[in-house]
Amino acid sequence: MSGAESDPSNAERTPEPRADVCVIGAGPAGALAAYRLASEGHDVVILDAGPRFDPDSRIERMERAIRPAHPDPEVWDMGGERDAYSSGGERFYPLNSSRVKGIGGSTLHWQGMVMRNHEADFERRTRDGVAADWPIGYDDLRPYYADAEAELGVAGASDNPFAPPRNEPYPMPAFEPSYSDSLFAEACERLGVSMHSVPNARNSETYDGRGSCVGYGTCKPVCPSGAKYSADVHVRKAEAEGARVIDRAPVQALETDRSGRVATARYATPGGSEYRQAAREFVVACGGVETPRLLLLSESADHPDGLANSSGLVGRYFTEHLFCGAGGLLDAETRQNHVGFLTSECHQFYDDPGQATEGTGGSIPGSDADLGPIKLEFLNYAGPSPVELAMGAAEFGDDLLDSLQDAYGHNIAMGGLVGQLPRKENRVTLDTSRTDDHGNPVPDIHWSLDDRTRRTIRRANEIQHAILDELGVDVGWTVGPENTGPAFHHMGTTRMGADPAESVVNPRLRTHDVSNLSIASSSVFVTPGALNPTLTIAALSLKCAEHVDERL
Amino acid sequence: MELTRRDALAALAGAGVVGASGAAVLRRDADGATGEPPAAETVETATAVAEVIYPAAVSNVPEFVETYLSGRLEARPEHRAGVEGAVAELDRFADAFYDVPRYVDLDADRRLTVLHRANVDENDPDPDGGPAERVRYYVVNDLLFALYASPTGGELVGIENPQGHPGGADSYQRGPK
Ligand SMILES: Cc1cc2nc3c(=O)[nH]c(=O)nc-3n(C[C@H](O)[C@H](O)[C@H](O)COP(=O)(O)OP(=O)(O)OC[C@H]3O[C@@H](n4cnc5c(N)ncnc54)[C@H](O)[C@@H]3O)c2cc1C
Ligand code: SF4
Numbered sequence: 001m002s003g004a005e006s007d008p009s010n011a012e013r014t015p016e017p018r019a020d021v022c023v024i025g026a027g028p029a030g031a032l033a034a035y036r037l038a039s040e041g042h043d044v045v046i047l048d049a050g051p052r053f054d055p056d057s058r059i060e061r062m063e064r065a066i067r068p069a070h071p072d073p074e075v076w077d078m079g080g081e082r083d084a085y086s087s088g089g090e091r092f093y094p095l096n097s098s099r100v101k102g103i104g105g106s107t108l109h110w111q112g113m114v115m116r117n118h119e120a121d122f123e124r125r126t127r128d129g130v131a132a133d134w135p136i137g138y139d140d141l142r143p144y145y146a147d148a149e150a151e152l153g154v155a156g157a158s159d160n161p162f163a164p165p166r167n168e169p170y171p172m173p174a175f176e177p178s179y180s181d182s183l184f185a186e187a188c189e190r191l192g193v194s195m196h197s198v199p200n201a202r203n204s205e206t207y208d209g210r211g212s213c214v215g216y217g218t219c220k221p222v223c224p225s226g227a228k229y230s231a232d233v234h235v236r237k238a239e240a241e242g243a244r245v246i247d248r249a250p251v252q253a254l255e256t257d258r259s260g261r262v263a264t265a266r267y268a269t270p271g272g273s274e275y276r277q278a279a280r281e282f283v284v285a286c287g288g289v290e291t292p293r294l295l296l297l298s299e300s301a302d303h304p305d306g307l308a309n310s311s312g313l314v315g316r317y318f319t320e321h322l323f324c325g326a327g328g329l330l331d332a333e334t335r336q337n338h339v340g341f342l343t344s345e346c347h348q349f350y351d352d353p354g355q356a357t358e359g360t361g362g363s364i365p366g367s368d369a370d371l372g373p374i375k376l377e378f379l380n381y382a383g384p385s386p387v388e389l390a391m392g393a394a395e396f397g398d399d400l401l402d403s404l405q406d407a408y409g410h411n412i413a414m415g416g417l418v419g420q421l422p423r424k425e426n427r428v429t430l431d432t433s434r435t436d437d438h439g440n441p442v443p444d445i446h447w448s449l450d451d452r453t454r455r456t457i458r459r460a461n462e463i464q465h466a467i468l469d470e471l472g473v474d475v476g477w478t479v480g481p482e483n484t485g486p487a488f489h490h491m492g493t494t495r496m497g498a499d500p501a502e503s504v505v506n507p508r509l510r511t512h513d514v515s516n517l518s519i520a521s522s523s524v525f526v527t528p529g530a531l532n533p534t535l536t537i538a539a540l541s542l543k544c545a546e547h548v549d550e551r552l
Numbered sequence: 553m554e555l556t557r558r559d560a561l562a563a564l565a566g567a568g569v570v571g572a573s574g575a576a577v578l579r580r581d582a583d584g585a586t587g588e589p590p591a592a593e594t595v596e597t598a599t600a601v602a603e604v605i606y607p608a609a610v611s612n613v614p615e616f617v618e619t620y621l622s623g624r625l626e627a628r629p630e631h632r633a634g635v636e637g638a639v640a641e642l643d644r645f646a647d648a649f650y651d652v653p654r655y656v657d658l659d660a661d662r663r664l665t666v667l668h669r670a671n672v673d674e675n676d677p678d679p680d681g682g683p684a685e686r687v688r689y690y691v692v693n694d695l696l697f698a699l700y701a702s703p704t705g706g707e708l709v710g711i712e713n714p715q716g717h718p719g720g721a722d723s724y725q726r727g728p729k
Contacts, residue, residue, distance in 0.1 A: 066716050067697065069677040069689055179727045204721075214718035225718065338713045338724035380724060386709040387700040387716055391693045394673045396664065401607035404700075404709045 013246050013269040015277040016045040020552055022265050022279035023047070024251050024294070027105020028534055029520040029541040030285030031234035032151060036545035038241035042552055045277060046235065046243060047267050049250035049290075050102030051077070053232070058224040065218050066385070068392045075221045076100040076108055081437040082250075085289075088431070089446035098488035099287055103247055104232035106287065106488075107534065109221040112201040112228045112341060114154055114535040116145045118373070119164050120351050121529035128370070130452065131422050134526045135498045135507040138164050141539050148538035149199075152229045153207040156199030162347035172204045174343075175213075178380045179335045180412060181344040187471035188346075192359030193463075195344045195378065201229040201534075202341060208233070217381070219340035228341075246277075252438060253298040254282060254307055254517070261516045262307075268438050281548050285520040285541065288318070288490025292428045292523060293443045295494070308494075308511035313504055315429055317422040317492035318445065319528040322453060322484045324460040326468055327382050327413025328476035334412045337385045346376040350530065353459055364466045372456045373530040375417045376463065383411025412473055414464045419528035420453040422492050447486075454481035489533045494523040509544035516551075520544045555612045555704055560619035562717055563698040590625045590632070593654075597639045600656045602695045604664045609708060610699070620698045631690075634679055638690035641683040645670045667692070 023034040026048035038044045053061075053076070064070040073079050073096045083101065087093045099106045120127050122134040146168050149156075156170035174197040177185075181195065188195050202219070203212045213227040223230070235245060249267040252274065257263040264276035284291050292315040298307035306314050349355065350373045356366030386408045393400050420426075431444035461480045468475050479485075497503025500512035505524050511517045520541040522533045599617045606613055625632040642655040645666045650658060658666065667673055670684045677689035697716070699705035706714035713719030 062716065063697070066701070067677070067689075067693060069679060069693070175721065176725050178724045182727075213721045215713050215721045215723065216718050217713070217715040333710070333728035335711075335724065335726070335728065337711060337715055338719070339721060340715070343724075385715040386706065386711060387697065387714050390696045390700045391677065396605040396667065396673065396692075398607045398609075400605070401609070401708060409710050 013249055013271070013273075013275065015275045016043070016244050019043050019045045019277065019279040021045070021281045021283060021548060022277050023283045023285060024265060025105065025285035025287065025290070026103045026231065026235050026245065026247075027285060027287060028107050028152075028231040028234070029537050030105070030283065031231040031238060032148070032538055032541040033283050033285060033520045033545040033548070034243050035234045035238040035241060036542055037549060038238045038243040040549045042549070044238065044243035045279065046238065046245045047249045047251055047265060047277065048101070048103055048245070048247050049082070049286075050100070050247065052103040052245070052247045053108070055226070058222055058226075061222045062216060062218050062224045065221050066388055066391075068388065072221055073097055076102065084434055084436050084442045086431040086434060086442055086444040087447070088444045089426070090448035093445040093447045093486065095289065095443070095445060098486065098490070099289070103235050103245065104230045107230040108232070110230075110534065111220045111532070113532045114149070114152060114199050114201045115531040116164055116166070117141075117529050117531055117536050118162070118347075118350055120373070121527065121531070124527045128372075131527045132497075132502075135496055141536070141543070144539035144542045145535065147542050148535055151234065151542075152201040152535070152538060153203060153210070154199050154201055154535075155204035157197045160196040160347055161194065162350055170199065172207055174198075175200060175202070175204050175341070177343045178339075180380060180382075181378055183330070183332070183334065183412070183471060184344065184378045184467065187467055188359075190359045190361035191364055191466060191470050192357035193346060193364070193467060194348050195346055198342045198345045198377075200341055203227045213339070215339050217337060217340045217385070250438065251294060252440065254284075254294065255298070256300065256302060256307070256514070260302065260514060262514060281516045281518070281552060283518045283520055283544065283548060288493050288521060288523045289428050289443050289445065291519060291521050292493040293430065296430050297440055308504055308513045308517060310513050311501055311504060313495060313502070315427045315493055316424050317495055318426045318428055318447065318490070319420050319422045319492040319525070320447070321417040321419050321487035321489045321528060321530060321532075322449070322457055323415060323487050324418055324457045324464070324479055324484060325379075325413060325415040326461060326464045326475055326478040327379070327411065328468065328473045329410045330412045330471065330473050331410070333409050334382065336380060336382045336411055339380055342377055342380055344378040346378075349374040349376065349460070349463060353456060362470060364463055367459055367462075369455055369459070370452060371459050372419060372421070372452060374456060374460045374463070375530045376460065377415040377417075379413045379415050382413035384408065412468075412471070414467065416460045416464065417487055417530045417532070418453060418456045418460055419530040421450045422495075422527060423448070423450060426492070428493055449481070457481045457484055487532075489522065489528070491522040491525040491528045491533060494519050494521070495526050496524040497526065508547040509540060510547065518544050518548055553609050553611070553704055553708060555610050555616035555699075555702070557615070557619060559702040559704045560616050560623075560698075563620050563702045564623040565718065588626060590621050591636070594625075594636055594639050595621055596656045597642055597654075598635075598691060598695060600658075600663055601642070601667075601691050604660050604667070605692060605695060606699055607708065610704070616698075617695070624694075634686065634690045635694065638687045641687050642666070642691065644683070
């Protein structure tokens with residue numbers, strides 16, 4: 001790796017002598033909070049468990065992403081003792097495929113779809129009689145959503161009739177729909193299904209000093225051009241505002257003083273030393289799994305069940321979005337795999353998943369079952385990428401080319417997301433039988449699905465099959481309730497609420513128990529909705545920063 | 553279909569060696585080489601492999617391979633050792649199966665047979681694996697990556713902007729020709 005990569009052993013990693021705020025975690029949640037607080041003139045120090053990656057290494061990482069010798073987690077150096085974990089629940093949870101540790105966090109690897117939650121997402125109990133309501137509503141988050149869209153740089157259009165109200169245009173125009181979207185559009189029209197654009201945290205034109213998308217097609221897990229937003233952008237901006245970043249500095253525990261406030265974050269360094277960073281305010285932004293783990297690791301005589309855990313809910317209500325999809329072959333060219341992102345989706349079945357539709361040439365029957373929200377996606381990367389196929393093939397020359405020509409060109413597919421109901425038994429705990437590279441118990445993920453989620457996935461499949469059938473697709477695969485998997489959105493685990501007995505943080509994102517400890521993360525989500533979470537994380541993080549600023 | 557200099561530069565750009573414009577390689581041509589060029593044997597052996605793993609429809613393979621390998625090995629010394637080691641393995645296979653000292657001395661049929669008999673086709677690529685796995689990773693897959701992530705290689709398959717090639721955000725909007 002080149003010189004810009006952080007030095008594993010020698011870099012200066014002693015604590016900042018004077019810090020107003022210590023932000024733990026340099027993913028989007030931590031980066032945005034740090035940037036905002038540094039911009040307000042506060043002394044901010046950011047600690048992250050992982051390294052600072054050299055931007056020049058991204059092309060090499062892209063090659064790793066395409067070449068079959070390198071599994072996905074290797075692209076961003078995930079795995080090993082640092083990232084050991086257990087998955088003790090009913091379903092296996094692939095933790096190391098679902099996050100990245102380092103400056104930028106999991107947005108280095110993410111897809112970059114960014115939507116505002118619908119109003120109904122905040123009122124699941126009131127509207128559906130399931131789960132719980134959030135203590136804040138869409139209107140409370142609305143200005144922060146606009147702010148977050150400007151910060152991330154979102155390319156979008158106001159063409160989604162099902163989206164919550166918005167006043168301001170998107171910062172950039174939406175990406176034009178793909179050719180395969182146009183194939184779907186005809187089938188959807190015949191069935192009475194609406195398509196609309198996907199808001200993308202990806203430059204459709206030059207924005208904020210970063211160039212527009214050049215079509216490498218490997219967005220997930222790496223965008224070599226920097227057109228896709230990743231949170232290292234805001235870490236650099238925070239530094240420009242005077243914040244200091246200490247990388248490869250996993251926080252081992254938060255330590256409280258006699259008044260019950262957090263006094264220091266104790267962190268390890270690659271050289272084998274431990275230091276204590278003092279600050280007036282602490283913001284934990286370690287993602288949905290490491291955030292509860294850190295609180296649980298911070299147990300002490302004063303906090304025998306872990307920090308901020310008087311409710312006993314730290315780690316509980318771990319939720320995910322489940323992928324559902326179907327695809328197959330069409331007797332026409334479908335032009336897939338030119339870019340690695342989506343241009344069209346459908347929120348028609350979000351607030352009313354059971355609705356029947358009627359179009360110009362057919363219909364989708366309704367359902368009166370109890371269902372959760374569904375988001376539908378029209379994929380631009382269905383089927384194999386020829387370059388990846390070639391490198392895995394067992395034949396060469398003209399035979400190989402023949403096979404590639406046979407395999408490429410006719411695939412088409414839909415995806416979708418469904419959010420599971422939060423359940424108390426789905427949780428992150430500490431597995432004391434295994435330790436990480438610093439001797440700390442590893443996180444143990446207990447994960448299972450409820451019947452309502454399974455039913456909703458089945459409904460999503462029904463709609464997807466109707467659309468694919470109408471299009472004339474020979475459906476070859478379906479991901480349904482039996483073979484579904486997580487969308488890699490960790491939520492729940494330190495839920496927000498007004499009642500300290502029922503939640504970990506209050507509506508101002510501060511923990512009920514500890515007066516100078518806030519959490520910026522999807523871990524505060526009360527319910528998951530079915531939309532990709534990061535814009536909401538970003539909005540909450542900006543709100544969190546505002547409240548921390550008010551206290552300083 | 554002729555593999556052009558633009559393909560080689562595009563492949564290099566995809567491999568992170570030069571900017572998408574190929575500026576570094578062009579500069580080197582003008583000013584004289586900065587890094588160490590690959591040994592002639594390395595280029596010859598890789599070309600001999602490319603000629604049997606690339607489809608017959610592509611031409612100008614030697615120049616393409618040379619431009620690609622030069623740029624890539626000069627820029628990535630740690631990769632260079634792997635490629636050179638894998639080339640040496642190919643010579644050992646040639647010796648073991650046909651009693652000739654160098655892979656390049658075999659005719660095309662035998663070059664392909666060597667790859668099959670040594671299980672380079674069936675083995676998973678692995679930079680740290682056994683001989684066949686390293687040949688697959690450092691020679692065969694390097695060359696397949698160079699070809700199929702380039703515009704010409706993509707077009708052979710039907711995609712003018714294959715994964716790994718920064719061909720812009722327009723091609724995905726276009727219908728079939
Ligand atoms: C493959 C994939 C695709 C995705 N696609 C999308 C998408 O299209 N849209 C969307 O909205 N979301 C998507 N996501 C999810 C998105 O990446 C996350 O929601 C987002 O990154 C979470 O932000 P965060 O800051 O809370 O956590 P993270 O980004 O995970 O960052 C947490 C940071 O905390 C650090 N950390 C952890 N523990 C410690 C410790 N003890 N001490 C110090 N530092 C610590 C880590 O090193 C890490 O850098 C995707 C995720 C994946 C993996
Ligand atoms: S398609 Fe665009 S956003 Fe995706 S990797 Fe390529 S340049 Fe980046």
